[in-house]
Amino acid sequence: MTIASVERASILSPVRARRRRSAIPGFGLTLGLSITALCIVVLIPLSAIAIRAAGMGVSAFAAAAFSARALHAYGLSFVASLIGASVNAVFGLLTAWALVRYRFPGRAILNALVDLPFALPTAVAGVALAGLYSSNGWIGGALAPLGIKTAYNQTGVVIALTFVGLPFVVRTVEPVLRDLAIDVEEASASLGADRLQTFARVILPALAPAWITGFTLAFARAVGEYGSVIFIAGNMPYKTEIAPLLITIELEQFDYGSASAIAAVMLAVAFAMLLAINLIQTWARRFS
Amino acid sequence: MARDLVRPAIAVGLDGVRKRFGRFAALDGVDLEIEPGELLALLGPSGSGKTTLLRILAGLDFPDSGQVRFDRRDVTFAHAAQRGVGFVFQQYALFRHMSVARNIAFGLDVKRRRDRPTAAERKVRVDALLNLVELQGLGGRYPSQLSGGQRQRVALARALAVEPQILLLDEPFGALDAAVRKSLRRELRRIHDATGLTTVFVTHDQEEALDLADRIAILNRGCIEQLGRPLDVLDRPASAFVAGFVGQANRIAGQVRQGRFHVAGADLAAPGVADGAALAFVRPDQFRPVADGEAGLEARLERVIPRGPALWLDCVAPDGQVLEAAVSRADAAKLPAAGSSIRLALTGGHVFPEN
Numbered sequence: 001m002t003i004a005s006v007e008r009a010s011i012l013s014p015v016r017a018r019r020r021r022s023a024i025p026g027f028g029l030t031l032g033l034s035i036t037a038l039c040i041v042v043l044i045p046l047s048a049i050a051i052r053a054a055g056m057g058v059s060a061f062a063a064a065a066f067s068a069r070a071l072h073a074y075g076l077s078f079v080a081s082l083i084g085a086s087v088n089a090v091f092g093l094l095t096a097w098a099l100v101r102y103r104f105p106g107r108a109i110l111n112a113l114v115d116l117p118f119a120l121p122t123a124v125a126g127v128a129l130a131g132l133y134s135s136n137g138w139i140g141g142a143l144a145p146l147g148i149k150t151a152y153n154q155t156g157v158v159i160a161l162t163f164v165g166l167p168f169v170v171r172t173v174e175p176v177l178r179d180l181a182i183d184v185e186e187a188s189a190s191l192g193a194d195r196l197q198t199f200a201r202v203i204l205p206a207l208a209p210a211w212i213t214g215f216t217l218a219f220a221r222a223v224g225e226y227g228s229v230i231f232i233a234g235n236m237p238y239k240t241e242i243a244p245l246l247i248t249i250e251l252e253q254f255d256y257g258s259a260s261a262i263a264a265v266m267l268a269v270a271f272a273m274l275l276a277i278n279l280i281q282t283w284a285r286r287f288s
Numbered sequence: 289m290a291r292d293l294v295r296p297a298i299a300v301g302l303d304g305v306r307k308r309f310g311r312f313a314a315l316d317g318v319d320l321e322i323e324p325g326e327l328l329a330l331l332g333p334s335g336s337g338k339t340t341l342l343r344i345l346a347g348l349d350f351p352d353s354g355q356v357r358f359d360r361r362d363v364t365f366a367h368a369a370q371r372g373v374g375f376v377f378q379q380y381a382l383f384r385h386m387s388v389a390r391n392i393a394f395g396l397d398v399k400r401r402r403d404r405p406t407a408a409e410r411k412v413r414v415d416a417l418l419n420l421v422e423l424q425g426l427g428g429r430y431p432s433q434l435s436g437g438q439r440q441r442v443a444l445a446r447a448l449a450v451e452p453q454i455l456l457l458d459e460p461f462g463a464l465d466a467a468v469r470k471s472l473r474r475e476l477r478r479i480h481d482a483t484g485l486t487t488v489f490v491t492h493d494q495e496e497a498l499d500l501a502d503r504i505a506i507l508n509r510g511c512i513e514q515l516g517r518p519l520d521v522l523d524r525p526a527s528a529f530v531a532g533f534v535g536q537a538n539r540i541a542g543q544v545r546q547g548r549f550h551v552a553g554a555d556l557a558a559p560g561v562a563d564g565a566a567l568a569f570v571r572p573d574q575f576r577p578v579a580d581g582e583a584g585l586e587a588r589l590e591r592v593i594p595r596g597p598a599l600w601l602d603c604v605a606p607d608g609q610v611l612e613a614a615v616s617r618a619d620a621a622k623l624p625a626a627g628s629s630i631r632l633a634l635t636g637g638h639v640f641p642e643n
Contacts, residue, residue, distance in 0.1 A: 184383065186348050187443075189348075190373060191446065193395075197398045205383075
């Protein structure tokens with residue numbers, strides 16, 4: 001080896017080192033495969049919606065996507081999903097707390113029940129919920145004399161969307177709660193904090209990122225839910241018609257353009273909301 | 289300045305404290321009087337009950353029987369929040385989502401409104417505590433941005449912020465590397481002297497206890513084996529356990545006859561020890577290399593290791609027992625070569641009957 005080639009090697013090697021060396025191998029491979037998979041399963045099908053909707057022309061698109069009926073359906077879908085996810089955020093946190101912190105008879109059964117909404121075909125859930133909450137069902141029948149109607153109205157929609165989102169908050173909060181060091185709570189107590197202060201100031205902030213993730217997943221699931229809602233909602237246009245149902249109705253009438261337009265709006269709103277929640281989450285994780 | 293951060297020091301007493309975890313007796317009748325302003329070490333091997341004792345003092349665990357007193361008040365079942373203790377955890381237990389300043393102010397922030405200092409007062413106090421633990425200007429950082437030693441200082445400042453009656457530390461230096469340990473040890477002594485607080489810390493490291501504490505309580509199997517000043521514990525061990533646990537003593541088996549301990553070629557005064565099998569605990573500095581023909585233990589010198597001001601001699605007796613001896617550097621010239629035989633006279637040691 002000549003002196004010149006030695007010199008060249010020593011000049012080139014830092015560049016090579018910067019480009020090639022990494023303690024964690026496989027960046028190219030993993031990113032490449034994930035993007036490919038995302039394209040095939042998510043991006044290409046979704047862009048088909050956008051392309052079809054784009055081919056309609058502005059006025060036809062606006063007429064289909066922003067009709068009074070469609071606007072009402074969006075509103076119901078997103079608001080009912082937010083309410084459902086919020087209910088799940090509260091009760092999911094409580095359930096996770098009970099599952100992690102206490103040993104009680106029937107804990108294994110409760111643990112399995114939490115996952116049931118994942119496994120159950122949504123139509124089965126919808127039929128069961130409708131049976132239970134309609135005015136001749138057990139719960140609906142008990143509430144009817146009080147003037148509370150729990151099926152075939154917007155309450156019914158919220159109930160169904162709460163049902164399908166339940167597991168998400170429980171399952172995201174649970175591992176974080178389990179890993180939460182007990183000495184942090186003891187430190188809080190030894191500094192004079194009562195239980196409520198310890199919970200609000202120490203435990204809840206530590207759970208926040210996972211809690212927000214659970215909320216996001218429950219919300220996303222609820223926005224896309226169709227099967228269980230249609231049995232309990234009543235499906236009255238301008239009243240209890242959710243956006244996914246409206247899309248199905250348009251499809252059944254072979255009005256692919258309108259279906260795509262509504263789908264495109266839902267897609268855009270859902271994406272914007274998920275992005276916003278993700279940003280909040282990044283902010284909540286800023287300490288760890 | 290630091291002295292007005294805290295109230296006058298209090299005495300702490302434990303009477304017949306017992307605590308079981310299932311079948312395991314973590315504390316088996318502990319009596320202990322801690323003097324006001326004292327820095328006390330709880331020293332013992334793992335499982336000796338020292339952490340349980342500290343947690344009972346803190347009100348994080350409660351005894352099955354017995355009493356805990358702060359001055360004359362019975363606080364046995366007072367919860368940690370009412371007891372007014374500063375507790376420093378081994379793993380710091382800082383609140384990760386709060387800045388250093390918020391961590392330190394936590395105990396003040398959660399006070400009831402009528403007891404709570406104003407925001408300005410709290411800030412003054414946090415700054416004073418940051419100064420005390422020498423973390424000036426780091427109040428805005430988050431725990432994840434600090435080194436282990438700095439986190440431990442934050443934990444200490446946070447515990448001091450609530451004007452505790454006593455300060456309790458659980459293996460405070462356990463998770464730190466050797467150099468940081470040493471400097472933080474000195475720091476704790478300085479802060480203790482500055483605040484005058486009654487302070488109790490748990491350790492399994494005898495050097496730490498001897499170095500730092502006014503008095504040491506040595507625990508074994510849920511009982512206090514000995515309570516005394518560092519030199520008392522070293523020079524007058526109360527039991528075979530204490531003699532073996534502190535001072536890095538060599539443990540030599542032999543026989544006691546008429547008040548003297550005998551082992552092949554050497555002997556040692558053993559006043560008050562009954563005749564029969566016995567154990568002598570001989571510290572490395574209680575060996576003296578002597579010439580052939582004089583009384584001494586026969587051994588082979590394996591290695592000579594310079595350690596600080598002393599030379600450490602690794603020796604092996606004919607029966608295979610390892611003996612560690614220490615001699616001053618000045619005696620280096622008189623030592624035989626490594627690998628040859630050496631005679632070690634016993635100049636002192638503590639003898640206990642073998643049971």
